[in-house]
Amino acid sequence: MDKFTDDIGSVVAQIPDGATLAIGGFGYAGLPLTLCDALCEADRRDLTIVSNNIGGEDRGGGRLAREGRVRKFVGSFPIAPVFTEQLMTGRAEIELLPQGTMVERLRAAGAGIGAFYTATSVKTSLADGTYPSRYDADGHPVAFMAPKETREIDGRLMVLEYALHVDFAFVKAHRADRLGNLQFRLAARNFNPAVAMAAKVAIVETEEFVEVGDIEPDDVHLPGLFVDHVVLSEGAAR
Amino acid sequence: MSPAIGGEAAGLLAADGAGWSREGVAERARRDLRSGSFVNLGIGIPQLVADFVEPEAEIYIHSENGIIGAGPGAAEGEEDADIVDAGKRHITLVLGASTFDSALSFAIMRGGHLDYSLLGGMEVACNGDLANWAAPGRTPGVGGAMDLVQGAKEVWVLLLHRGKGGESKMRVRCELPLTGAGVTTRVYTDLGVFEPAGAAFRVIERAPGVTRALLEEATEAPLEWPEPDA
Numbered sequence: 297m298d299k300f301t302d303d304i305g306s307v308v309a310q311i312p313d314g315a316t317l318a319i320g321g322f323g324y325a326g327l328p329l330t331l332c333d334a335l336c337e338a339d340r341r342d343l344t345i346v347s348n349n350i351g352g353e354d355r356g357g358g359r360l361a362r363e364g365r366v367r368k369f370v371g372s373f374p375i376a377p378v379f380t381e382q383l384m385t386g387r388a389e390i391e392l393l394p395q396g397t398m399v400e401r402l403r404a405a406g407a408g409i410g411a412f413y414t415a416t417s418v419k420t421s422l423a424d425g426t427y428p429s430r431y432d433a434d435g436h437p438v439a440f441m442a443p444k445e446t447r448e449i450d451g452r453l454m455v456l457e458y459a460l461h462v463d464f465a466f467v468k469a470h471r472a473d474r475l476g477n478l479q480f481r482l483a484a485r486n487f488n489p490a491v492a493m494a495a496k497v498a499i500v501e502t503e504e505f506v507e508v509g510d511i512e513p514d515d516v517h518l519p520g521l522f523v524d525h526v527v528l529s530e531g532a533a534r
Numbered sequence: 535m536s537p538a539i540g541g542e543a544a545g546l547l548a549a550d551g552a553g554w555s556r557e558g559v560a561e562r563a564r565r566d567l568r569s570g571s572f573v574n575l576g577i578g579i580p581q582l583v584a585d586f587v588e589p590e591a592e593i594y595i596h597s598e599n600g601i602i603g604a605g606p607g608a609a610e611g612e613e614d615a616d617i618v619d620a621g622k623r624h625i626t627l628v629l630g631a632s633t634f635d636s637a638l639s640f641a642i643m644r645g646g647h648l649d650y651s652l653l654g655g656m657e658v659a660c661n662g663d664l665a666n667w668a669a670p671g672r673t674p675g676v677g678g679a680m681d682l683v684q685g686a687k688e689v690w691v692l693l694l695h696r697g698k699g700g701e702s703k704m705r706v707r708c709e710l711p712l713t714g715a716g717v718t719t720r721v722y723t724d725l726g727v728f729e730p731a732g733a734a735f736r737v738i739e740r741a742p743g744v745t746r747a748l749l750e751e752a753t754e755a756p757l758e759w760p761e762p763d764a
Contacts, residue, residue: 322599322636323622325615348636349675373675392674395598396640396681403637414644415684419715421668422676470616482627483600484616485635517635 298474300505300526307499307525308334311464314367318346318402318462318495319357320488326480327356328468330501330530335466336360342367346402346462348395348487351376370460372398384435391429391441392422399490401460406493406522413447413454423455465495468529469518472502473509476523477516485517492522499525503532552748553724553741559692561586562741563652563722567593571649572602574682576666577621578654579692579722589628596648598678600639603631620678640678644685651686653679655693655721657708660755662718662730664691665710674711683714695723695752702754704728704735725749734758 301307308331311317317335321327336359345366350357351374360366361379366388369379372395382388393401394416404412421427425443432438444455467488470481478500480488492498500523546558554562560582567573567587574596575583584606587593595604597619604619605626613624627633642648657665664683668674683689696702704723720738721728726749727738734756740749750757 323618325599325618325622372677375675392676394676394680395636395678396644399636399640416644416681419712420680421711422680480635482614482616482633483597483618485633486599487636489635490637 297520299476299520299523300472300474302527304330304334304527305338307527308338310497311335311338311340313340314342314344315340315464316344316346316462318460318465318487318491320347320465320467320486320491321356322348322483322486324353324356325482326468326484326486326488327353328466328501328529329355330527331466331499332356332359333530336363336365341365344368344370346370346398346460346491348398349373349375351379370398384431386431386433386438389430389439392427394422397457398460399487401457402462402487402490402494404457405459405461406490409459411456411458413449413456415452415454417444418446418453418455460494462491462495463497465491465498467492467498467500467523469500469502469526471504471506471511472500472523472526473506473511473520474526475508476500476520476526477508477511478502478518478520478523479511479515480517489518489522492518497524498522499527501527501529503529505532547742548724552743553695553726555724556694557582557585558741559694559722559724562727563690563692566720567591567650569593572596572647573650573652574598574643574648574686576651576653576679576682579694580652580654581621583652583692594628594630596639596642597625598636598639598643598682600634600636601627601631602634602642603628605631640681643678643681646685646687648686650688650690651682652690652692653682653713655691655703657703657705657710658691658693658718658721658730659705659708660730660735661707661732662716663708664689664713664718665708666691666713668711670710679713683717688719689714689717690720690722691718692722695725702752704753704755706755725752731758736760 428437430439469478564586
């Protein structure tokens with residue numbers, strides 16, 4: 297079993313236009329920059345991007361948005377002015393999720409949980425069907441996020457949230473071996489395990505590629521069975 | 535880190551002498567945090583609370599992106615790209631810190647494991663409703679705000695009592711989109727300390743130099759005074 301390749305181009309080539317892609321990272325920490333750059337160079341478009349934030353950074357999701365490749369953003373922090381402009385002129389859509397709901401929906405997808413109830417967002421515009429998901433060319437709302445089913449559980453109102461499955465995931469690891477075993481570092485772990493779990497195909501870039509056994513069993517943060525491909529981050533040495 | 539408590543020299547009082555400065559609000563809230571507790575500090579005045587937490591208090595700061603034991607900002611030249619806080623600033627970790635993934639980080643919030651969640655606010659209402667994520671004319675990023683108000687044992691809102699135009703942020707009902715309904719357990723403003731009591735804010739404490747008349751004028755919602763007024 298060898299999931300490692302130097303050929304980033306052919307790994308990224310399997311992602312078609314219109315794919316749903318989840319990207320790990322919080323700001324630049326744990327953001328798979330090399331893979332995002334490769335996707336831009338492959339000229340993919342109409343993507344649905346699931347990631348915590350978009351556009352706080354020049355690269356990663358920020359670059360995908362700037363180059364007009366994002367058809368829909370699913371996440372908690374859409375702060376790129378360029379994405380806002382695309383949204384308000386009907387060229388992009390949004391599904392705005394509370395951060396913890398987003399990561400739990402991804403985790404649920406990978407864990408075989410169909411849906412779950414949470415108090416997060418109950419009695420807010422993100423749950424009652426009033427938050428616009430799409431605008432026309434003049435900035436008038438033409439579609440809204442679906443209202444969430446609400447139920448009282450243990451005396452507390454909660455909303456129903458469904459698992460969030462994705463076609464592909466981009467993951468950034470600190471160390472990886474050819475089996476795909478991953479070790480993350482400090483606060484760069486963030487969404488990376490959840491996006492890998494939720495994806496049909498998880499593509500990892502790593503700062504360091506190591507021999508099988510170099511990552512102690514206790515230090516494997518994500519077992520290789522969640523991982524399909526491993527490439528090196530730009531500037532990293534094998 | 536400046537654990538200066540109560541000193542005017544530390545800039546804890548408002549420039550006009552009525553009430554606290556932003557730092558003063560943070561310092562006042564810090565005095566109510568128990569030693570040996572776990573706390574999340576949101577954007578705005580809550581971030582300033584960290585400056586008043588002495589290491590020996592063993593108050594551990596949770597950061598939504600996967601840290602317990604977030605420390606002060608990193609010195610220039612000593613930044614670690616893998617250690618950032620919720621505002622994406624380069625910070626340090628304190629001795630005894632732990633790091634984990636986002637799913638666990640939000641389980642910590644929703645699961646009721648945090649002692650305190652301190653948040654900034656645009657409006658807070660006497661029924662406990664909080665609005666702090668979406669203002670007109672701003673790109674709405676919700677981040678972790680809606681998760682942070684659910685589950686923590688105490689949800690404190692730290693904000694200035696009035697907006698730039700003098701309008702009261704202490705309201706009967708929030709007009710801006712809600713972050714959470716009925717979630718606030720305590721409010722710290724530049725004019726005092728309050729508890730949402732349903733149809734009114736209960737006055738816990740008036741800040742130095744704040745008269746009863748000033749508080750009545752600055753608060754849209756009714757006030758409930760302790761008997762006798764302290």
